[in-house]
Amino acid sequence: xxxxxxxxxxxxxxxxxxxxxxxxxxxxxxxxxxxxxxxxxxxxxxxxxxxxxxxxxxxxxxxxxxxxxxxxxxxxxxxxxxxxxxxxxxxxxxxxxxxxxxxxxxx
Amino acid sequence: xxxxxxxxxxxxxxxxxxxxxxxxxxxxxxxxxxxxxxxxxxxxxxxxxxxxxxxxxxxxxxxxxxxxxxxxxxxxxxxxxxxxxxxxxxxxxxxxxxxxxxxxxxxxxxxxxxxxxx
Numbered sequence: 449x450x451x452x453x454x455x456x457x458x459x460x461x462x463x464x465x466x467x468x469x470x471x472x473x474x475x476x477x478x479x480x481x482x483x484x485x486x487x488x489x490x491x492x493x494x495x496x497x498x499x500x501x502x503x504x505x506x507x508x509x510x511x512x513x514x515x516x517x518x519x520x521x522x523x524x525x526x527x528x529x530x531x532x533x534x535x536x537x538x539x540x541x542x543x544x545x546x547x548x549x550x551x552x553x554x555x
Numbered sequence: 556x557x558x559x560x561x562x563x564x565x566x567x568x569x570x571x572x573x574x575x576x577x578x579x580x581x582x583x584x585x586x587x588x589x590x591x592x593x594x595x596x597x598x599x600x601x602x603x604x605x606x607x608x609x610x611x612x613x614x615x616x617x618x619x620x621x622x623x624x625x626x627x628x629x630x631x632x633x634x635x636x637x638x639x640x641x642x643x644x645x646x647x648x649x650x651x652x653x654x655x656x657x658x659x660x661x662x663x664x665x666x667x668x669x670x671x672x673x
Contacts, residue, residue, distance in 0.1 A: 480658075482659045482660075484600075484660070490665075491650055491663035491664065491665055491666055492600065492650075492660070492663060493663075494655075494659055494660055494661055497657045497658070497659040498657065498658075498659075501657070503657070503659075503661065504661075535599065535600055537600075537659075537660075539658060539659070542614065543602050543614075543616055543617075544590075544602045545602065546599055546600040546601070546602070547599070548599045549599050549600075
C-alpha cells in the first residue's frame, strides 16, 4: 500500500499570504494524485486532479504540481474561505490511499 | 444537479450489523463507479470499497474484507453498504462518492455516522 505523507501537519498563515502544502508518496504514483479540501462538518471537495488539473469551479488561485513521489498544492493568495483541511490522494496503485491531511489555519 | 444522500447510520453494538444506503440523483447512475470512504472522528479519510457501474465487480479494503458487502440497485439509483461483525474501530462517518470522468471523486454525499458501542 502506498503511504502518502503530508507536510506540514498544520500551517498557520494570514489571508492574502501564499500557502504551499506538500505530499510525498512512498513510491511513484506517476501523476495520479489529487487534492481535496474539507471544511468542518462537510464532505471533501475535489480541488486538483492528475497532479495539476483544477476541478470544475475551482478558483485559479489553487494550483498543483509534481509527479512521481513529490507533489505540491499552492494557494496563491489566501481567502478566508480557504482555511480548511487539505488531503492528497493517489490512485496509481490499489487501494487508493489518502494522506493524513494538512490543517490550514488562520494566523 | 448531482446529489448523493446517505442514510442508515446509527448506534450498533460490537458484533452487530447495519446497512447504509446512498440515494443518487441528477446523473445516469449505472454509468458510474461508486466508492465508500470513511472518516473516524477527528481523523483522516480511508477508502472502504468500490463497486463498478453494472454492479458485477466489487473491491474492499483489507480492514473490512469479509465483513462488509457493497451492492447497488441501478433501477433504484441506490448504493448500499452492508456492514457486519462491526468493531469499535469501524466508528466513522461513511461517505459515498462518485468516481467522475477524471477518475477521481467529483461528488460526495454528506456522510452518515456509524457508532459502534455497547
